[in-house]
Amino acid sequence: MDFKQAAKDILANVGGAKNIGNMTHCATRLRLNLIDRSLADDKKVEAIPGVLNVVYKAGQYQILIGTEVPKLYAEFEKAVNVERGDVPVELTEDQKSAAKGSIVSRMFSAISAIFAPLLPALAGSGILRGLLILAVQVGVIKNDSGTYTILYAASMSVFYFLPILLAFTSAKRFGASPYLSALIGSALLYPDFINLMGKTGNGTMTDFFGIPAVLMNYSSTVVPIILAIWAYSYLYKWLDAKVPESLKLVVVPLVSLLIMVPLTIIVIGPLGVYSGEAIATFVNWLIGRSSILAGIVVGGGWSVLVSMGIHWAINPIMINNIANNGFDYICPWTFACNFAVIGMTIGVWLKARDTKLRSFALTGLVTIGLSAIIEPTLFGLLVKNRKLWLAQIIGGAVGGAYLGLTKVVTNAFVFGSVTTFPAFIQKNGSNFLNAIIGLAISLVVAAVLAYIFTNREEKLA
Incomplete structure (x- = not known):
């Protein structure tokens, strides 16, 4: 199936981007909220290669694609954005090559793209944290009160759960599944995993099927999860290409979690531990x-x-x-x-x-x-x-x-x-x-x- 062409054809036959009120997808269907239902030509949409059926239920125009719908949705979203003028038309291969620049430029570009979606959350949380500190110092709020705890949680949760958020945005950048990537980040913050460290903290040793692993608290960390999702993007793309469509719904997430969570904990995560220790020793x-x-x-x-x-x-x-x-x-x-x-x-x-x-x-x-x-x-x-x-x-x-x-x-x-x-x-x-x-x-x-x-x-x- 040519997802790019199918996306363009679907968009053209449902009334164009101006007729799209909202769009999403489930496991098998592209789901559109159309502003004017009459502008959609069901027969032409059904005739598009890859489209299995079209139904209109609960106010949604549903296009049945199958388990490959995420790929179609990605192209459909691009087509809508291009038509609306929200993003530039896709670059040619020569333009992409010229835009890549040096390794350093690409690295900074990647970091920028990964953090850009989180900036409002980081900025809002930072200001709330500052106001909370000020309120405590002037005596308006006591730091042992329920009010303080609730506001503290509101202001600091973005930092505590940063690996999960970064996993999601990193996946968008590197081309992996954002939701599976978020699960990989979540595993690093799971309470039972953190409890493995006991009172010893960072550097505690455990094992995974006899393989030694160095533990650390990953809350608020940046490098381990970005490296993990960068590595995972290669595994995800390989699985996406090799696993039959009928098995992807189960096999891809199973293999992803089974490989990437232990790999992150055993190999990638300790890079943060040892680099941090090296910095501390140097200081x-x-x-x-x-x-x-x-x-x-x-x-x-x-x-x-x-x-x-x-x-x-x-x-x-x-x-x-x-x-x-x-x-x-x-x-x-x-x-x-x-x-x-x-x-x-x-x-x-x-x-x-x-x-x-x-x-x-x-x-x-x-x-x-x-x-x-x-x-x-x-x-x-x-x-x-x-x-x-x-x-x-x-x-x-x-x-x-x-x-x-x-x-x-x-x-x-x-x-x-x-x-x-x-x-x-x-x-x-x-x-x-x-x-x-x-x-x-x-x-x-x-x-x-x-x-x-x-x-x-x-x-x-």
């Missing part, structure tokens, strides 16, 4: 050699770690420092990164003319200022525009160097925002003053560089 080594150099590296590189989802590996070091010493040097450098991101948004807001870009930058400023959540701005702007990312990295590195030079510390493990400034209060009053100076340096340097690097006609791509 400790830097601190032992030079606090200024460590401030430059962490302050400048923190956003890179966040983009890969392995920044959480550093958190235990900070928590341990607070527990044993009552203070920590690393946490202020993460503040430097966040305030450099804030500075970058200010520079963009001041220079750009595009209202969408300015609005997005302003939203990022508020989100980070209140809640310290940089992911929406990171994936929505910095990953797409490496000049702006460079501005942020330089700002964070310069501010981090000052914080390292003056040995600024925090008295608690917190995330860098305006609302968490009290963490800098020490008996030594100069600690707070130097913290403010260092963060101001990060903000100003990043703002100036972002202003220089931003074109006035820059748009939110």
Whole structure:
């Protein structure tokens, strides 16, 4: 069956894109809500190769295709979008080849595409988290109340379940089943699986049919699930090509879950564990050699770690420092990164003319200022525009160097925002003053560089 041609023919014979109110599919049927039922020509639709039958029930125009309907639906959706002008016409092979660019460009393009659908959820959750923190600090909400717990769940669920959401969007990018991919992500967060770690936490060992496996908590992680779905896309395409249509409904999901969940836990997931441990070891080594150099590296590189989802590996070091010493040097450098991101948004807001870009930058400023959540701005702007990312990295590195030079510390493990400034209060009053100076340096340097690097006609791509 030629799915692309069939999709075009169906669209032409049901009244075109302007007649489609809604569209979806089930296991075997393409289901359309038509604005004007009379515009559909049932006989012509039934005559299209691959169409088995046409029925109209419960207000839906149902076209029976069989188990291959997801492939037809994908092409039908493209045809509708092209006719409506929502997406450009499909590129030729030569155009696709020219557009691919370098491996680095393709990698950043993939990351951008994977995170783009999640930006509203990340931004909204970040602002809600910031408002909740503010409400607790001014005494409007108590952090042991039911109200706090409900709002905390609302603001943080997007981060806890990030592997599931990323599995879905990664599948869209790499060409795998989004729903099976989401199941793979869900397995990593299943309570019984997490309980296997007991009190030991990341690094606990178990086995799968005698094969040793390193366990870790995958909530809020990024790299393991993206790598897993990228690998799964090859398996899915192979299964889709080899398994007979009559068996796909059962065999494809069965084999997908049976192979990919253990493979992710045994092989792909530990990459996050060991890369995180390597980063933590490197940071400790830097601190032992030079606090200024460590401030430059962490302050400048923190956003890179966040983009890969392995920044959480550093958190235990900070928590341990607070527990044993009552203070920590690393946490202020993460503040430097966040305030450099804030500075970058200010520079963009001041220079750009595009209202969408300015609005997005302003939203990022508020989100980070209140809640310290940089992911929406990171994936929505910095990953797409490496000049702006460079501005942020330089700002964070310069501010981090000052914080390292003056040995600024925090008295608690917190995330860098305006609302968490009290963490800098020490008996030594100069600690707070130097913290403010260092963060101001990060903000100003990043703002100036972002202003220089931003074109006035820059748009939110």
